[in-house]
Amino acid sequence: DADVTQTPRNRITKTGKRIMLECSQTKGHDRMYWYRQDPGLGLRLIYYSFDVKDINKGEISDGYSVSRQAQAKFSLSLESAIPNQTALYFCATSDLQTDTDTQYFGPGTRLTVL
Amino acid sequence: GQNIDQPTEMTATEGAIVQINCTYQTSGFNGLFWYQQHAGEAPTFLSYNVLDGLEEKGRFSSFLSRSKGYSYLLLKELQMKDSASYLCAVMDSNYQLIWGAGTKLIIKP
Secondary structure (H helix, E strand, C coil), X not given: CCCEEEECCEEEECCCCCEEEEEEECCCCCEEEEEEXXXXXXXXXXXXXXXXXXXXXXXXXXXXXXXXXXXXXXXEEECCCCHHHCEEEEEEEECCCCCCCCCEECCCEEEEEC | CCEEECCCEEEXXXXXXXXXXXXXEXXXXXXXXXXXXXXXXXXXXXXXXXXXXXXXXXXEEEEXXXXXXXXXXXXXCCCHHHCEEEEEEEECCCCCEEECCCEEEEEEC
């Protein structure tokens, strides 16, 4: 089984709809992240969480919200989707206890907003 | 501002060697990462450098010069499966990863 899973893997929705993307991990990591990736751009951080009670905004948090329901689960919501939120979304995790804090990624969710 | 620069695209021949460069300007430095990403898939971790010098891992090596704000990823004995994008990322003083846009590597037979 994959260590970091994301659901759904693909989603097509309409402008104005509420969307939730979910991420689960079995790696036992404390830290979790949500990124979006657009063609020609680097990964951009949306939100991150260093433990269940810790939520922080990233570079591009406007239009998004998150929930850390448990150490293993971190959800990203788009309250009212708009077409420029069409992108590939990745969840990642890292381990506070390691020296490198290397991030490990889920398989991604391809979101299309019409 | 913070900036990571790497070439957009490179082409190399199967069996050859290729070097992908990355230059960075960030607020602080807590390590540099290289990831591989096949089209439509997740980035996967390749290497980490925090001290100057060369780190070797099989066919892949990564070099860092902190004084020059420069790193490179060296891929030897190229295989067709190495066709992918290679992402350079720097951890800044806030322990946030700043990502380059990636270098698409095309391997020709």
